[in-house]
Amino acid sequence: MSSQSEKPSCLVIGAGGVGVITTYSLFNAGLSEVSLVVRSDYDHVVEHGYSIDSCDYGIVENWKPHHLFRTATDAAKSGYFFDYIVVTVKNIPDGPKSGTVHEIVRPVILSNHQINAARTTSVVLIQNGLDIEKELFEHFDPNHYKLALLSGVQLIGSTKVSTGKVVQIGQDRLSVSPFDSKDEAALEQAKLFASIYSNEGQNEVKFENNARHTRWKKLLYNAVVNTTTALAQLDATRCLKLSKNGTSTEQNLWVPGMMEIIAIAASEGVVVEPREMDFFLNFTKTYIYKPSMCVDYEKGQLMELEVILGNPLKIAEKNGVPAPTLFVIYQLMTILQGKTKERRGLIRFNETTKEVETVVE
Amino acid sequence: MSSQSEKPSCLVIGAGGVGVITTYSLFNAGLSEVSLVVRSDYDHVVEHGYSIDSCDYGIVENWKPHHLFRTATDAAKSGYFFDYIVVTVKNIPDGPKSGTVHEIVRPVILSNHQINAARTTSVVLIQNGLDIEKELFEHFDPNHYKLALLSGVQLIGSTKVSTGKVVQIGQDRLSVSPFDSKDEAALEQAKLFASIYSNEGQNEVKFENNARHTRWKKLLYNAVVNTTTALAQLDATRCLKLSKNGTSTEQNLWVPGMMEIIAIAASEGVVVEPREMDFFLNFTKTYIYKPSMCVDYEKGQLMELEVILGNPLKIAEKNGVPAPTLFVIYQLMTILQGKTKERRGLIRFNETTKEVETVVE
Numbered sequence: 001m002s003s004q005s006e007k008p009s010c011l012v013i014g015a016g017g018v019g020v021i022t023t024y025s026l027f028n029a030g031l032s033e034v035s036l037v038v039r040s041d042y043d044h045v046v047e048h049g050y051s052i053d054s055c056d057y058g059i060v061e062n063w064k065p066h067h068l069f070r071t072a073t074d075a076a077k078s079g080y081f082f083d084y085i086v087v088t089v090k091n092i093p094d095g096p097k098s099g100t101v102h103e104i105v106r107p108v109i110l111s112n113h114q115i116n117a118a119r120t121t122s123v124v125l126i127q128n129g130l131d132i133e134k135e136l137f138e139h140f141d142p143n144h145y146k147l148a149l150l151s152g153v154q155l156i157g158s159t160k161v162s163t164g165k166v167v168q169i170g171q172d173r174l175s176v177s178p179f180d181s182k183d184e185a186a187l188e189q190a191k192l193f194a195s196i197y198s199n200e201g202q203n204e205v206k207f208e209n210n211a212r213h214t215r216w217k218k219l220l221y222n223a224v225v226n227t228t229t230a231l232a233q234l235d236a237t238r239c240l241k242l243s244k245n246g247t248s249t250e251q252n253l254w255v256p257g258m259m260e261i262i263a264i265a266a267s268e269g270v271v272v273e274p275r276e277m278d279f280f281l282n283f284t285k286t287y288i289y290k291p292s293m294c295v296d297y298e299k300g301q302l303m304e305l306e307v308i309l310g311n312p313l314k315i316a317e318k319n320g321v322p323a324p325t326l327f328v329i330y331q332l333m334t335i336l337q338g339k340t341k342e343r344r345g346l347i348r349f350n351e352t353t354k355e356v357e358t359v360v361e
Numbered sequence: 362m363s364s365q366s367e368k369p370s371c372l373v374i375g376a377g378g379v380g381v382i383t384t385y386s387l388f389n390a391g392l393s394e395v396s397l398v399v400r401s402d403y404d405h406v407v408e409h410g411y412s413i414d415s416c417d418y419g420i421v422e423n424w425k426p427h428h429l430f431r432t433a434t435d436a437a438k439s440g441y442f443f444d445y446i447v448v449t450v451k452n453i454p455d456g457p458k459s460g461t462v463h464e465i466v467r468p469v470i471l472s473n474h475q476i477n478a479a480r481t482t483s484v485v486l487i488q489n490g491l492d493i494e495k496e497l498f499e500h501f502d503p504n505h506y507k508l509a510l511l512s513g514v515q516l517i518g519s520t521k522v523s524t525g526k527v528v529q530i531g532q533d534r535l536s537v538s539p540f541d542s543k544d545e546a547a548l549e550q551a552k553l554f555a556s557i558y559s560n561e562g563q564n565e566v567k568f569e570n571n572a573r574h575t576r577w578k579k580l581l582y583n584a585v586v587n588t589t590t591a592l593a594q595l596d597a598t599r600c601l602k603l604s605k606n607g608t609s610t611e612q613n614l615w616v617p618g619m620m621e622i623i624a625i626a627a628s629e630g631v632v633v634e635p636r637e638m639d640f641f642l643n644f645t646k647t648y649i650y651k652p653s654m655c656v657d658y659e660k661g662q663l664m665e666l667e668v669i670l671g672n673p674l675k676i677a678e679k680n681g682v683p684a685p686t687l688f689v690i691y692q693l694m695t696i697l698q699g700k701t702k703e704r705r706g707l708i709r710f711n712e713t714t715k716e717v718e719t720v721v722e
Contacts, residue, residue, distance in 0.1 A: 069565040106510055231592055238710060241717050242699025243692070253692040288712055324685035331604065331614040332693070335593040338603025349599060356602050 008196060011035045011075055013104055017158035020050055020166045022088055022126060027065050028057060031196040033128040035067035035075060035082070042070045044164045049154035051083055054158075056202045059131040068280065076107035081115045084122045084193060086152075090292075091127040092199075094337065095302045101132070102139040109114035113145050122144060122189040124296060126220050126294075127308025128175070128317075130215055133179040148186035150181045150193060151211035153218055157289075159278050179213035189203065216265040216272050222291075222308045224257035227329050229294035230303060230336060236284040236291060250281065253325065260323040264312050267319035283319040302343065304329075305337050369557060372396045372436050373426075374465055375449035378519035381411055381527045383487060387565050388426050391420060392557040396428035396443070397434060403431045405525045413531040415519075419565045437468035442476045445483045445554060447513075451653075452488040454496065455698070456663045457707060462486065462493070463500040474506050482506060483550040485534070487513035487652075488619040489583050490668025491576055491676075494540040506624045509547035512572035513555060514579055518650070538572035542671050558608055577626040581671045582641040583652075585618035588690050590655035591664060591697060597645040597652060611642065614686065615631075621684040625673050630678035658697055661705065666698050 008031075012023045014036040027034045038045050049062035069075040075082070084230060085108050087101055105123055112121045125132055133149045140147055157170025176194045180187030187209065194207035208214060228239050228249070245247035258277045265272045293303040310332045316323040341347045350357045369392075376399040388395045398404050410423035419662040430436040436443070446469050448462055451715045458464060458707050464491040466484055473482045477622040486493055501508055518531025537555045539547030548570065555568035569575060589610070604610035619638045626633045670691045702708045709718045 105675065162616070228693065229695070231693050232700060234696065234700055237704070237715055239696050240702060241710060241715065242696055244699075244706070245697040245716055248692055250691055253689065285715060288715070325689050328614065328686050328689035330691075331609055332589065332592055332690075334605040335589070335595065335600050335603060336607055338605075339593060339599065341596055342603060347603070349602060354598055354602065354646060354649070356607055 002191050007032050008083040008192065008198070009033045009035070009080060010084040011037065011069075011072075011080075011082040011087055011108060012086045012088060013037045013072055013075075015039065015041060015045075015160075016088065017160045017166050017168070018126070018154065018156055019056065019088035020052065020160065021056070021156065021158045021172055022086060022154075023249055024034040024050075024052060024054070024057060024060070024063065025088075025172060025197055025199055027063075027064055027309040029199050031194055032084075033067075033116045034065040035069060035078075035080070036065045037069045037072050037075055037317045039070065042068065047163055051156045051165045052168070052279060053166070055170065056168060056172055056199070072104055076111035079111075079115070081119060081311050082108055082121070083119075084124055084189075085109070086124045086126060090296070090302070091125070091129055091304050092302045093306050101127075102135050102136065105136070105202075106139075106319065109140055109146075109147070118191060119146065120148050120185055122148040122150055122186070122193065124152050125177070125192060126154050127307070128218065128304050130219065132307050137328045148183065148189040150186060150190050151175075151177045151215065153181050153211075153214045158271050161232050174205045175208050175214050176204070176205065177208050179211050181211070198351050200266050210269040212268075213265075214273070215268050216261065216270050217276055219265075219278055219308065219312060220258045220272065222293075222304075223261055223282075223312055223326060224254050224329075225280060225284055226291040227291045227296055227305075227333055230292050230297045231329070233294060233298055234290075235288050235294075240284055254281065257329065260316070260321070260326050261312065262322060264284065264316045264319070264321045267321045268315060297340065300340060301345070302340055303333070303337060305333050309333060338342070365368075367552065368393050369444040370396070370441060371396045371445040371447055372433075372441075372443040372469060372482065373447045373449060374398045374428075374433055374436075374469075375519075376400065376402060376406075377449065378521040378527050378529070379487070379515065379517055380449035380515065381413065381475075382415065382417070382519045382529050383413070383458060383515075384426050385411075385418060385421070385424065385448060386533060386560055387447075389563075390557055390560050392447070392632060394428075394583075395426040396430060396439075398430045398433050398436055398443070398468055399561050400431065402524050403429065404693065409525055409673070410511050413529070416531065417529060417560070420576050424681055429435050431463055437472035440472075440476070440554065442473055443469055443482070445485055446470070446551075447487060449487045451657070451663070452486070452493050452665050452668045453663045454489055454667050461496065463496050466497070466576045467500075469505055470501055470508070478507070480507065481509050481546055481550060482515075483509040483511055483547070483554065483578055485513050485554060488668070489665050491580065491672040493668050503569040509544065509550040511547060512536075512538045512576065513549050513612060514575045514605055518622070533606070535564065535566045536569050536575050537566065538569050538575065540572050542570050542572070554704045559684040574626075574631050575627075576634070577622065577623045578637055580622050580626075580669065580673060581619045581633065581638055582644075583654075584622055584663075584687060585615050585690075586641060586645055587654045588666075588694055589614065589671060591658045592690070593691055594655060594659055595651075596649050596655075598649045615642065618686040618690065620684070621677070621687050622673065625677045625680070625682045625684060628682045629676060640710045654694075658701065661701060663701055663705070664694070664698060666694050670694060 049064040050061040155173045158168040410425040413421040519529040
């Protein structure tokens with residue numbers, strides 16, 4: 001076993017379009033030792049490395065991070081301590097148990113604890129949605145494991161177009177915060193992560209101690225626009241322009257839905273200004289783009305429905321905030337999610353009894 | 362030109378699965394002279410007739426009604442007076458102008474008027490939705506043309522499976538009423554139509570003087586269940602059972618949506634009892650079935666959105682009845698309808714200007 005450098009060590013889990021660019025950003029900055037868990041493309045990447053066409057970094061050929069692992073368990077067995085476990089997989093709490101975040105990071109948290117129980121492990125969730133940290137707090141005592149939970153909210157346009165090949169068309173802008181704004185250790189870890197992630201003039205990374213606000217703000221887009229595009233299986237611009245008079249989606253669906261997000265956020269003391277809506281509305285009018293839920297649904301993959309829409313609606317219910325637009329969208333989306341679960345064999349619908357029979361784990 | 366019999370003469374316009382069985386029902390009863398407008402299958406049907414596999418009438422081979430026409434204009438040129446113009450095409454007021462009901466029936470109303478201005482022409486709209494008669498009243502003075510407008514609300518499961526071949530799996534149950542319950546002439550015509558349509562022990566036809574009530578009642582299903590299946594592209598049973606806990610669609614979407622229909626109907630004095638919901642809810646739990654809007658959307662055809670959901674919502678708005686569930690479903694459905702319009706070339710979306718450019722008529 002080789003000894004590790006003195007630099008902080010990062011393990012990125014999730015080698016999709018976003019995960020690969022995230023890994024490259026850390027690697028290119030040169031301030032950390034960078035490992036990546038690559039599942040399906042492992043053999044190809046070990047042999048050929050990645051081929052990247054990036055608006056931030058240009059053409060990069062045959063690139064590999066410092067270490068590659070086939071699974072998080074392999075990474076855990078490596079004997080390395082990973083200061084940052086960076087999670088870029090989708091967050092699907094209603095999907096197979098093996099794909100939940102706490103299961104994914106478990107082996108590495110346990111091996112870190114075994115290697116050095118006194119050293120802080122930061123888990124950076126670069127994922128959409130709300131209350132995604134709760135699952136980790138429920139499964140791991142942060143004091144026992146010396147965990148710092150960090151929130152990463154990323155705007156990026158990046159796609160894995162084929163095996164080992166990634167195309168990035170939208171600049172990587174990352175906001176890093178502790179989930180708990182009063183957690184001093186997490187605060188320090190977030191600042192450090194922002195510094196080792198920064199590539200001046202290329203990507204854009206900000207340390208901000210307002211995870212909750214940043215996440216609510218991004219929900220303006222994800223809870224409303226992203227969901228709509230999945231239901232219509234259509235890019236966001238067409239969802240706007242092909243609606244009645246070219247205006248009904250904006251006036252009757254998206255603005256009301258966004259105002260509901262603002263009201264729910266306000267009910268827990270987070271102020272999102274209505275003018276923030278303009279950024280996302282203008283974005284949908286400018287770029288013809290299919291957001292993640294539309295892409296996932298069309299690919300037959302589960303969507304991040306619960307963290308993007310289910311959790312905000314739980315807060316609305318708890319605080320008595322009316323959210324009729326989001327509520328109806330959510331009901332429809334659960335049908336789409338159920339349809340995907342049946343198609344993936346995660347549930348089975350018996351056409352004779354007309355009942356859902358089996359949940360396969 | 363052959364002379365006509367003394368029996369009433371019926372012209373059915375629309376030779377889909379429903380139209381063909383409707384035509385056969387009239388023919389088989391033997392009390393009227395029956396003509397059918399067949400568009401795409403005309404040559405085949407003239408040569409071979411229809412092949413019908415019907416739960417009401419058994420196997421019927423090489424059947425033709427008394428007269429076949431390629432278009433309504435051809436029927437108008439035949440010199441026949443048609444006592445009943447029976448319309449079984451879809452009602453799509455937001456579609457191409459040539460497909461609107463008033464344009465479809467125009468040549469026959471005009472030729473009837475020319476042949477015998479003193480004789481009543483009944484137009485029987487066997488179609489879904491609300492306020493579908495208004496379009497006809499706007500375009501034709503009922504006194505001048507001696508028009509009686511009749512409402513046909515049909516429950517039937519029938520599909521044209523290939524050229525000239527129709528399979529009927531659900532019994533034909535038709536309710537016939539005058540649209541205007543005080544129109545004595547229409548009342549008489551509706552009674553007569555029910556009598557010439559009836560095939561004892563086979564189909565089921567009722568004269569009822571409550572068109573509005575019957576139409577609101579059927580909207581419990583069409584405005585709520587039918588629309589949902591189009592958005593999910595899934596049969597109605599799965600829309601129920603694949604939702605959250607297998608219950609969220611019924612509890613959070615369909616029952617609230619149906620209660621909104623009941624409230625809107627009540628706002629104009631039509632009483633639909635909440636227990637009527639049970640029939641439709643049980644139906645969706647019993648038969649695995651894709652309703653018309655789902656089928657139309659999947660086939661790339663326009664849906665009867667405006668008459669099924671747009672018109673009830675106009676009444677809700679006029680009478681100040683809250684209908685948040687139906688409202689959100691409608692906004693989403695207009696996007697689906699716009700998507701179909703673009704795919705059919707009825708509108709064009711310019712990806713450079715990001716605007717809808719052209720409406721082709």
